[in-house]
Structure formats: structure tokens, C-alpha cells
Amino acid sequence: MIKAILTDIEGTITRISFVKEVLFPYAAKQLPDFVRANANNTLVAEQISAIKTLIAQPNADLELVISTLLTWMAEDKKITPLKQLQGLIWQTGYQQGDFSGHIYPDAYRFLQQQQQAGRQLYVYSSGSVKAQQLIFQYSDFGDMRPLFTDYFDTQVGAKQQSSAYENIISQLPFAASEVLFLSDVTAELDAAKNAGLQTLHLIRDGQANSPAHNYIDDFSQFTTEHLA
Structure with a gap:
């Protein structure tokens, strides 16, 4: 689960x-x-x-x-x-208000729903933790930072290396199999899966899906089966 x-x-x-x-x-x-x-x-x-x-x-x-x-x-x-x-x-x-952080509406609703359901949310991006927090603080939906428990960047390792996900899991109170990783990049999903995490591929722009991972086009397609 x-x-x-x-x-x-x-x-x-x-x-x-x-x-x-x-x-x-x-x-x-x-x-x-x-x-x-x-x-x-x-x-x-x-x-x-x-x-x-x-x-x-x-x-x-x-x-x-x-x-x-x-x-x-x-x-x-x-x-x-x-x-x-x-x-x-x-x-x-x-x-300065030169721009705000773009978030897909379906992603915003999904993140809200998952947090309300009691699941902890974490972020792992190649952008610095500071950059991650900024996009959520100044998002199109206001300050989203309260949704997230913690943030990780490339200081834990490269996103296409399994060791990075192992480093993240070592800092979480969960087993790798209890964590679902979301990404649009197959190589990142492969690395996470090799580290024992569950994976879900987001196909936003018509890229090919990998048979090694479940996939959805947007979060309206997310079901309880993806949480099993």
C-alpha cells in the first residue's frame, strides 16, 4: 500500500x-x-x-x-x-511578480486529494530545493508549500541513478515499496524502480510510454489501483 x-x-x-x-x-x-x-x-x-x-x-x-x-x-x-x-x-x-509558478490544475487537485487522504508528499527535482519551494510558494494556486513534507534535489544524487532514490528513502519513515514516484522521464522511473519504489509515468506531451511502468495522461486518470 x-x-x-x-x-x-x-x-x-x-x-x-x-x-x-x-x-x-x-x-x-x-x-x-x-x-x-x-x-x-x-x-x-x-x-x-x-x-x-x-x-x-x-x-x-x-x-x-x-x-x-x-x-x-x-x-x-x-x-x-x-x-x-x-x-x-x-x-x-x-x-517582483515577473511570473508565477505554473502548476497543472489536475496536478493541484491531485496533490490536495492525496494529502487530505493522509499520504505524505515529497518533491525530487533537478532544480534546487530553493527553486522548488519558490514555484510552490508563488504558484498559480497560491502558496502550496503546506502540501509537502520535504524536498530533495541533486545533492542526493542524479535523478537517473538508483542510488539517489536509495538516499531519499533512507531519510523517509517508509519502505521503498510504500513510496510512489511520479515522473515524465523513463530513465528516472527506471532508476526509482530499481531502488524498490513504485512508479507512475506521466505522459503529458504524447511521448511514448514504457511497458515497465504504469502510465496516465493526467491525474484525472489516477485510480486507487495505482495505490495498491
């Missing part, structure tokens, strides 16, 4: 285009000035240091760091210091 739900964000409960067409361009435009203006801020300085380590250039100047970040963004790299900085930039955008 499923006692908790672990959900991806992009392509699962929010449309991919929101991230690709709103959040990413905003961060790319703001990033150079943001990094220059906040280089001495503790949180930003930690990410700059991590980037220098990743590129094996401890003496890299700020412009090289910025150039590296912009390249990683253009290549959609899932690199933790980049995600941390994006989250800090997006915070400003949300607070």
Missing part, C-alpha cells in the same frame, strides 16, 4: 515550457549582473568556489565563471551550483 508520494516537477506537475520558456531565459538574462553584484554574498561565493573546482581552475576570474554558467545553462546541464544560483535569481522574479 502506498503511504507517500515522491513527485518530479517539470513535465509532471508543471508544463515543460514554463521552465524552458520562462524560467531559463529569465535566469540567463539576469545571471551575469546577479553574479557580479553578489559575488561576495556567502551563498553565491560558495557556488562560485564550487564552479571553480568543477572546471579545475581555482584561480578563474568572475567572467570565466559567468561564461561557464551561461554555457551550462544553454546545454541544460543538471549541475548543482548552477541550479543553486538559478534558484536565487528566480526568487527575485517571483517576488
